[in-house]
Amino acid sequence: MKKFQVAIIGGGVIGSSIARELSRYDVSVVVFESGSDVASQASKANSGVIHSGINSPPYSLKARLCVEGNRMFQSLAGELGVPVKWVGKFVVAGNEDEIAELEHLKRVGESNGVPGLEILDEAGVKKKEKNISCRGALWVPTAGITSPYQLTIALAENAAENNVKFLLETKVIGLKKQAQKFFVNTTKGGFLADVVVNAAGVFCRDIVAMLEEPDFNVYPCRGEYLVLDKSYSWLVRSMVYPVPPKHTGVLGIHITPTIEGNILLGPSAEFINEDEDTRTTREAMISLLKHAKEMVPVVPDNAVINAYSGIRSKLASAENGGWADFRIEESRNTPGLINILGIESPGLTAAPAIAKEAIGIIAGLIVLKEKGSFKSNRARVNRFSGLLETERAKMIEKDSKWGRVVCRCEQVTEREVTDALSNPLGARTLSSVKYRCRAGMGRCQGGFCTPHIVRIMKDNFGMDVIDIKLKSPNSTLFTGRVREVREHG
Amino acid sequence: MVEHLVDVAVIGGGPAGLAAAVSAGEHGAEQVVVIERNSWLGGILPQCIHDGFGVEETGKSLTGPEYAEQYINMALQKNIQIMLETMVIELRENREIVAVNSNGLHNIKAKSVVLAMGCRERTRWGAMIPGTRPSGIYTAGVAQTFINLQNIMVGRKVVIVGSGDVGLIMARRLKLEGAEVVAVVEILPYPSGLLRNVVQCLEDYDIPLLLNHTVTNIEGKERVEEVTISQVDGNMKPILGTEKQIKCDTLLLSLGLIPENELSRMAMVEIDDRTGGPSVNQELETSVPGIFACGNCLHVHDTVDMLSVEAKKAGKSAVECITNTGRKQYETVIHVVPGEGVRYVVPQRINRPGKVELMLRAKKPMEPVVLQVTAGKRIILTKKLRCATPSSMIKIGIVIPPRVFASRAALEVRLIG
Numbered sequence: 001m002k003k004f005q006v007a008i009i010g011g012g013v014i015g016s017s018i019a020r021e022l023s024r025y026d027v028s029v030v031v032f033e034s035g036s037d038v039a040s041q042a043s044k045a046n047s048g049v050i051h052s053g054i055n056s057p058p059y060s061l062k063a064r065l066c067v068e069g070n071r072m073f074q075s076l077a078g079e080l081g082v083p084v085k086w087v088g089k090f091v092v093a094g095n096e097d098e099i100a101e102l103e104h105l106k107r108v109g110e111s112n113g114v115p116g117l118e119i120l121d122e123a124g125v126k127k128k129e130k131n132i133s134c135r136g137a138l139w140v141p142t143a144g145i146t147s148p149y150q151l152t153i154a155l156a157e158n159a160a161e162n163n164v165k166f167l168l169e170t171k172v173i174g175l176k177k178q179a180q181k182f183f184v185n186t187t188k189g190g191f192l193a194d195v196v197v198n199a200a201g202v203f204c205r206d207i208v209a210m211l212e213e214p215d216f217n218v219y220p221c222r223g224e225y226l227v228l229d230k231s232y233s234w235l236v237r238s239m240v241y242p243v244p245p246k247h248t249g250v251l252g253i254h255i256t257p258t259i260e261g262n263i264l265l266g267p268s269a270e271f272i273n274e275d276e277d278t279r280t281t282r283e284a285m286i287s288l289l290k291h292a293k294e295m296v297p298v299v300p301d302n303a304v305i306n307a308y309s310g311i312r313s314k315l316a317s318a319e320n321g322g323w324a325d326f327r328i329e330e331s332r333n334t335p336g337l338i339n340i341l342g343i344e345s346p347g348l349t350a351a352p353a354i355a356k357e358a359i360g361i362i363a364g365l366i367v368l369k370e371k372g373s374f375k376s377n378r379a380r381v382n383r384f385s386g387l388l389e390t391e392r393a394k395m396i397e398k399d400s401k402w403g404r405v406v407c408r409c410e411q412v413t414e415r416e417v418t419d420a421l422s423n424p425l426g427a428r429t430l431s432s433v434k435y436r437c438r439a440g441m442g443r444c445q446g447g448f449c450t451p452h453i454v455r456i457m458k459d460n461f462g463m464d465v466i467d468i469k470l471k472s473p474n475s476t477l478f479t480g481r482v483r484e485v486r487e488h489g
Numbered sequence: 490m491v492e493h494l495v496d497v498a499v500i501g502g503g504p505a506g507l508a509a510a511v512s513a514g515e516h517g518a519e520q521v522v523v524i525e526r527n528s529w530l531g532g533i534l535p536q537c538i539h540d541g542f543g544v545e546e547t548g549k550s551l552t553g554p555e556y557a558e559q560y561i562n563m564a565l566q567k568n569i570q571i572m573l574e575t576m577v578i579e580l581r582e583n584r585e586i587v588a589v590n591s592n593g594l595h596n597i598k599a600k601s602v603v604l605a606m607g608c609r610e611r612t613r614w615g616a617m618i619p620g621t622r623p624s625g626i627y628t629a630g631v632a633q634t635f636i637n638l639q640n641i642m643v644g645r646k647v648v649i650v651g652s653g654d655v656g657l658i659m660a661r662r663l664k665l666e667g668a669e670v671v672a673v674v675e676i677l678p679y680p681s682g683l684l685r686n687v688v689q690c691l692e693d694y695d696i697p698l699l700l701n702h703t704v705t706n707i708e709g710k711e712r713v714e715e716v717t718i719s720q721v722d723g724n725m726k727p728i729l730g731t732e733k734q735i736k737c738d739t740l741l742l743s744l745g746l747i748p749e750n751e752l753s754r755m756a757m758v759e760i761d762d763r764t765g766g767p768s769v770n771q772e773l774e775t776s777v778p779g780i781f782a783c784g785n786c787l788h789v790h791d792t793v794d795m796l797s798v799e800a801k802k803a804g805k806s807a808v809e810c811i812t813n814t815g816r817k818q819y820e821t822v823i824h825v826v827p828g829e830g831v832r833y834v835v836p837q838r839i840n841r842p843g844k845v846e847l848m849l850r851a852k853k854p855m856e857p858v859v860l861q862v863t864a865g866k867r868i869i870l871t872k873k874l875r876c877a878t879p880s881s882m883i884k885i886g887i888v889i890p891p892r893v894f895a896s897r898a899a900l901e902v903r904l905i906g
């Protein structure tokens with residue numbers, strides 16, 4: 001049976017951050033991810049906001065790790081070649097009562113150590129962002145944006161380059177602890193581990209329940225988004241948030257520019273019964289547009305190019321106000337099990353700090369010796385669309401595939417698709433291509449590039465058409481060849 | 490950067506681009522280049538393996554590939570330069586084009602440019618269809634590409650939403666390949682595709698067409714498992730309580746076509762919101778001098794025959810603009826606007842008196858109907874038509890008397906039921 005010192009369950013931003021931190025040391029690490037790629041759940045479906053820390057109560061773990069994570073972000077993103085932009089955010093007040101709320105938010109932020117907070121009147125807001133309609137706003141300069149899936153992918157790929165083993169489409173279905181060792185049963189066989197890190201996101205309770213009676217519940221809360229066409233990137237340059245609705249544990253529907261130049265409207269907040277129900281609903285679509293227009297009236301109705309949703313893994317129910325702190329701890333009943341629980345927003349921001357926190361706990365359990373071979377920098381991922389003309393010409397001279405544009409909306413070349421398919425994790429779905437190089441993310445939503453990517457998968461990677469998937473183990477694209485006779489088991 | 494100097498540059502090598510290029514060659518342009526991003530010419534024609542192309546133009550019913558071949562051969566005979574697998578990434582107002590292919594970057598300076606980029610399909614989100622996000626959802630044209638060009642089967646049990654022509658054709662195609670086509674669902678009270686396709690593709694194959702219905706939900710965690718269809722009211726809003734679940738593994742979207750004009754916008758070409766394409770004058774010249782438009786990027790056509798005729802005109806105009814033959818400059822421009830019952834009219838501007846051809850589309854089916862063109866209070870044309878439907882473009886010739894033209898009154902085109 002395969003043995004690892006540390007087994008991480010979950011390849012979201014949390015599992016991948018911990019894996020990447022651990023890859024500095026001389027330890028054997030495996031990550032089990034049930035999806036066909038990392039970032040297959042919450043870590044790909046959020047706002048991509050690097051929060052400042054104004055929204056969590058002072059002295060909470062959320063506040064501390066958010067502010068700390070925010071400070072760590074720039075250098076981490078730099079090492080990994082992940083884009084970040086410090087676009088800042090406005091929390092806008094529609095009336096006098098809300099102006100008073102802004103004062104409160106400012107005080108909380110200042111006590112959490114958030115710099116540069118400033119309350120602006122209507123004219124002050126208009127000067128910076130002319131499409132916002134409000135009475136006044138809190139300006140938060142240290143809030144930024146990043147690409148949440150690019151970050152998760154970069155963390156995981158860098159960890160893999162530093163010898164962490166990623167097992168995709170491998171779901172943990174059982175855990176036992178015997179004689180100081182964990183026996184991890186998965187859909188791909190059994191493994192032994194000294195330490196288990198539970199970073200399973202909204203499924204974190206299921207993992208704990210394999211070993212002991214959990215002392216908490218998870219209340220999944222869905223957040224839906226609409227993505228607007230890039231031609232509307234002029235709507236806002238900064239993020240625009242409402243004053244957070246009271247006793248909901250969420251920040252409200254906001255307008256967020258993405259790092260790629262789209263505009264996001266969302267997220268809604270709906271407590272749901274099923275952990276995995278990432279549907280989008282008509283009601284939410286209508287409500288998102290309505291709320292967005294209250295803050296930015298020129299938001300158009302007919303510029304939606306995509307919609308998606310992500311599930312917040314909340315430790316507090318709606319009845320209890322929807323707010324609970326993060327939990328990062330070793331289980332008292334099962335030593336060696338490290339639980340990372342309730343990592344909802346600002347989990348993406350806090351991820352680097354959460355990883356540090358987890359490493360601190362792991363260091364008390366096994367010896368962590370730094371290895372000389374750790375490579376902190378990831379090879380730069382080139383994008384045709386981001387290159388200068390002269391650079392483009394040089395790249396095409398080196399490899400003519402740089403000259404073959406296969407995604408028209410996002411200007412992605414065949415070479416970038418090939419690179420994406422050659423990733424060190426072995427992820428080979430249409431989505432893994434999309435999240436790595438953006439082919440299929442534009443306004444035609446894959447109409448032009450999908451046949452090209454399928455051709456490349458078949459011809460250059462030898463894939464059989466029935467093995468080509470959209471995003472998960474059974475999300476097959478095709479039923480076979482035309483007029484082919486196949487035996488159906 | 491490879492520099493090119495040409496007379497006419499045609500962006501897009503589909504039927505419109507080819508016809509425009511051939512016509513430019515015929516009218517004396519010496520250097521004509523067609524820039525095409527695919528590895529083949531003919532646009533979507535090669536995947537349209539059914540027949541029905543060229544009936545109005547040649548009297549023969551050809552398949553898509555056959556129809557395309559005619560124009561490809563003409564283009565080759567005319568020594569038209571073809572750049573395949575070449576993507577135009579920039580178009581400037583001064584008619585400079587930046588394109589990229591595996592040989593590198595190209596800077597093409599053209600005396601005139603013809604836009605013939607075609608259109609793209611409306612997606613699920615364009616119609617805001619909620620639900621889960623599984624595999625098995627295809628636009629009809631993409632499914633057609635896979636089945637007819639890559640020999641790959643997309644599904645076994647299919648629901649088609651939207652009754653545009655590609656959807657109708659695909660209903661029959663899928664059925665012929667052994668798939669079960671459960672239904673074609675159309676939100677309007679009438680089909681959006683041509684009547685002949687409704688008969689030949691649905692009725693002849695016993696495929697139900699559900700009018701006044703739409704898809705209101707998609708279920709399936711990984712692959713499509715079920716869709717919900719609902720009846721809609723007169724405002725196209727789903728009626729609560731009419732939901733029906735249909736088990737299927739594939740949903741095909743035939744929700745309409747959107748003219749591709751990202752490049753046009755880049756060159757500051759003015760776009761008509763009604764057509765989604767450039768607004769042009771009677772010579773098919775856009776608001777930017779020397780840039781012409783034709784085909785589905787100008788407005789979505791129902792048949793290739795009409796499109797080729799229009800594209801030839803664009804090719805001719807592109808040459809005349811260089812040689813200045815037949816181009817008398819008029820200061821005055823009059824606008825053509827759609828009135829009652831009319832969704833759009835092309836051209837949108839006219840800059841000389843005399844004979845002009847108008848192409849227009851009805852808002853809804855009407856029969857019988859009177860087509861009327863007025864300029865201010867003056868009636869220029871009244872014509873009885875047996876019927877008008879949105880799926881069939883109406884083409885009509887008018888003569889604008891010099892006095893009317895000089896009055897600068899806008900022309901209004903109406904369909905009166």
Ligand SMILES: Cc1cc2nc3c(=O)[nH]c(=O)nc-3n(C[C@H](O)[C@H](O)[C@H](O)COP(=O)(O)OP(=O)(O)OC[C@H]3O[C@@H](n4cnc5c(N)ncnc54)[C@H](O)[C@@H]3O)c2cc1C
Binds near residue numbers: 009035048313
């Ligand atoms: C709507 C929404 C908006 C948000 N906005 C922001 C924001 O703007 N800024 C911010 O900082 N944070 C934001 N967050 C929070 C942030 O997205 C999360 O905190 C973060 O992504 C959590 O990462 P994770 O790794 O814990 O979870 P996930 O990304 O869900 O990862 C868990 C992984 O575990 C895998 N897994 C589960 N069970 C098993 C098993 N048995 N075996 C193997 N693998 C398993 C899953 O497949 C999944 O990939 C938002 C969250 C949501 C839902």
